[in-house]
Amino acid sequence: MRWILGAILLLIVGMVFQLGLLVYAMYVLLGVLVVSRYLAREWIQNVVVTRECSRLTARIGETVAVIVTLKNSGRWPIPWLLVEDSVPRDALAERPPRITLEGKRVGILQFSAGGEKRLLYQVTFNRRGYYQLGPLLLESGDLFGLHRRFRVESEPHYVLVYPRVVAIEGYNIASRRPIGEVRLTYRLFxxxxxxxxxxxxxxxxxxxxxxxxxxxxxxxxxxxxxxxxxVAGMTLLLDFHRDSYPARGEPHRSDLAVTTAASLANAVYQLGQQFGLMTNGRDAADRIRQEGARHEFRTRAMAKDSTGMLDQNDRLRPVVVETRRGAEQLQRILETLARVELTDGLTFPQFTQEVASRMPRDATVVAILSEVPPETAIALGNLRRSGFAVTAVLTLPNDDRTNEGAGRLMAEGVSIRSIGNEVEISSLCGEQWVR
Incomplete structure (x- = not known):
């Protein structure tokens, strides 16, 4: 626009002072500017994009193939088009990265009228999570570099990567109460x-x-x-507040907590008992942009910022999967654990107060914790005094087994189990931790 205004101003000056050569040059320049602006808009608007994703669910370590097809539906050839298919930038920036790429997702392409090109790349997922693949960022312009056009095309795909499930040797976290559904071999109750x-x-x-x-x-x-x-069954309480997971131990401790929850849910499912999940974490699905992916932007930075999922959301409600039985229940819990993210919303005491009325009393409450401040221990003690059978699973480093939080839980009468890595999950239902 500044070029056009400048050319018009010089044209007026040439006409006033009767400078024929300047007037002629400004006519030519204005013609070039108008034609260039028209062609740049036509080139980028006539590109039709489709994306194919081999699957939308995966396990840790598996690979998903993505094919992006671009077609020039216009009547003019496109001399250059810069394309970039979006992937989560934070997942690539982490060390070690959560995803690894192989193939071509960025390129500079030329199209004849009606021409077609393809991008093919593969994504390997190294951690559980909810990943957005796409949309495609397009950039084109005239041959003189006077006009640039940026456009975001194609709806993104969302790939759900399930957490790892470790087989647990037996399951003995049960509520010993006078009324229940599992017969015991000894007459304690x-x-x-x-x-x-x-x-x-x-x-x-x-x-x-x-x-x-x-x-x-x-x-x-x-x-x-x-x-x-x-009493049989289990209600998992997963503490996923950001303050409970210091940066020095991330992402290993949060992933260990998720793997523990998934493994316990699988163990209870295999016994045919009821199980549920409640967490104060954030569901990654809440960060999906709702306004669609087809837009045109004035700068590349604005276009790039619009391609990813939202960084924040204002959800303060707990994520709850009601306690039930069956394979569908296990599937719902695994999907929820795949998407759950750390958040600075509800603290664990606030969270337990919020969900206490929704927890069945005929199932053991299993709290998975990384840190146990006094407020958290008191919250679990209040649940126990309210009539719930409560067990805490602490995800602690191997060199921190004398954690003060364990003493706080013992003082509240809460039974404790501890793990330091995924290998120890298989023996989680062994002897309880005795100080």
Missing amino acids: EDPTRIAGVREYRAGDSLNRIHWRATARTGALHSKVYEPSC
């Missing part, structure tokens, strides 16, 4: 809803234990015998 038989009355038996029909039939007092049982 007896379930009054499960009658196993009748025996003769013994001194000290309560009246509600007497079997009145057997008493009336035999003429002697008889008492009921109950089966021992415990």
Whole structure:
């Protein structure tokens, strides 16, 4: 626009002072500017882009292939077109990187009228997460460099990478309560809803234990015998507040917590019991841009900033997967754990207060923690005093097994288990940590 205004100003000056050569030069320049502006707009607007992604779900270490097809649907050839398919920049910048690329996702292309080109590259996912592939950033312009056009084309694909699941040797994190659904081999508790038989009355038996029909039939007092049982199932509470995961241990400790949660959910699923997940983390799906991906921009920086997912969102609600059974429930939890991200929203005490009313009392509460400040220990102690059976799993480095947080939990009467790496997850249901 500044070139056009300058040319018009010089044209007026030439006409006023009757400078024929200057007037002629300005006519030519204005013609070139108008034609260049028209062609630059036509070239970039007539590019049709389609993207194919081999799959939208993957496991850690697997590769996804992406094919981007570009076609010139206009009647003019395109002398140059700079294309770049977007991938998560932060995932590439991390050390070690969360994704690795192989192939061509950036290039300078030329198109004849109706011509077609392709970009083919592969993405290997090294960590669980929710990754956006695309959209495509286009840049073109006239041959003189007077006009540049930037455009974002094609809807992006979102690839979900599941967390690693470690097989756990047995599962013994259960609530030993008088009413439950799993039969025990020892009589620590007896379930009054499960009658196993009748025996003769013994001194000290309560009246509600007497079997009145057997008493009336035999003429002697008889008492009921109950089966021992415990409550089955698990509700996972995953602390994913940013302050609980110091930068020096990231991303290993947060990924260890997610892997632990996924492994426990899988173990309970295989037993046919109920399980659920609640976390104060952020769902990456909340950061997806809703306004679409087809826009034109004045600068490359503006276009590039619009291609990625949002950096922040104002969600302060917990992420909750209600406690249920079945393969679909496991799938929902694995998908949620794949997308969960650290956030500075609700602290763990605020989070437990928010979700306490939604937790079933017939399932053990398993809290997965990285740090245990006094407020967190008190919050779990309050849950225990409210009638919940509570167990804490601490993801601690191997050289930090005397963590002060463990003492705080013990003081609150919360049982503790500890792991330092993924190898130890398989033996998570061994002996509890005794100080």
